[in-house]
Amino acid sequence: MKTLSNQDVVNQLRWRYATKKFDPQKKISKDDWAAIEEALILSPSSYGLQPWKFIVVQSAELRKQLTPLSWKQTQVEDCSHYVVFANKIGLDEKYITDFIDLNAKTRGVSPEKLEGYKKMMMGNLLGGDRKSQLSDWAARQCYIALGNLMTTVAVMGIDACPMEGIEPAGYDKVLGLEGTGYQTCVACAVGYRSADDAYARLAKVRFANEKVIINK
Numbered sequence: 001m002k003t004l005s006n007q008d009v010v011n012q013l014r015w016r017y018a019t020k021k022f023d024p025q026k027k028i029s030k031d032d033w034a035a036i037e038e039a040l041i042l043s044p045s046s047y048g049l050q051p052w053k054f055i056v057v058q059s060a061e062l063r064k065q066l067t068p069l070s071w072k073q074t075q076v077e078d079c080s081h082y083v084v085f086a087n088k089i090g091l092d093e094k095y096i097t098d099f100i101d102l103n104a105k106t107r108g109v110s111p112e113k114l115e116g117y118k119k120m121m122m123g124n125l126l127g128g129d130r131k132s133q134l135s136d137w138a139a140r141q142c143y144i145a146l147g148n149l150m151t152t153v154a155v156m157g158i159d160a161c162p163m164e165g166i167e168p169a170g171y172d173k174v175l176g177l178e179g180t181g182y183q184t185c186v187a188c189a190v191g192y193r194s195a196d197d198a199y200a201r202l203a204k205v206r207f208a209n210e211k212v213i214i215n216k
């Protein structure tokens with residue numbers, strides 16, 4: 001199924017940029033935001049395990065507290081929706097079992113049928129070297145969701161700024177994440193560009209095709 005022309009896709013990806021200045025008056029509509037949330041939830045992850053929470057910070061007071069923990073970047077308070085991606089810290093058998101149960105229920109099969117799948121996840125994630133790197137693994141999954149969010153909103157004609165310039169430990173305190181088993185990984189401001197954001201007019205700086213695409 002093809003819904004957008006190749007040119008439309010490229011045009012939207014050229015149109016998007018890391019928005020430095022949002023128009024604080026312009027808010028994303030309820031319907032558009034519902035589609036964006038759906039896109040976040042539909043993000044793929046390794047084994048499908050979704051080791052994340054997407055915290056949509058709507059409280060003006062909380063956003064105010066996050067600004068000094070974000071290199072004072074104005075996007076935090078001026079954007080329409082501010083999403084903090086929190087990755088799961090570690091994994092245990094219960095998490096994997098609960099996921100298998102959900103999978104079985106959703107697809108109408110017995111959990112026993114998924115025993116091989118479960119064993120593979122247990123062995124690969126909890127049995128070997130990966131065990132000590134599970135938070136990094138979960139953070140990588142969050143970055144996939146971040147990319148998915150950015151592309152989705154670009155296609156919708158909505159602006160975004162990925163935000164790594166944040167202090168994760170400070171965010172955890174402000175957002176009450178401490179002790180929850182999740183930690184701040186990265187964030188993304190979403191909304192509409194201010195008409196006077198000069199960054200919107202800058203040329204894209206990208207390596208040439210032949211420098212990064214290697215055909216073998």
Ligand SMILES: Cc1cc2nc3c(=O)[nH]c(=O)nc-3n(C[C@H](O)[C@H](O)[C@H](O)COP(=O)(O)O)c2cc1C
Pocket residue numbers: 016017018019020073161162163164165166186204
């Ligand atoms: C993971 C990630 C974190 C980023 N963090 C910030 C940030 O904290 N503040 C900011 O203004 N831009 C941030 N950027 C934007 C990049 O600088 C920008 O994407 C890059 O220069 C390419 O420009 P473009 O996105 O406008 O095409 C981040 C980008 C990524 C992918």
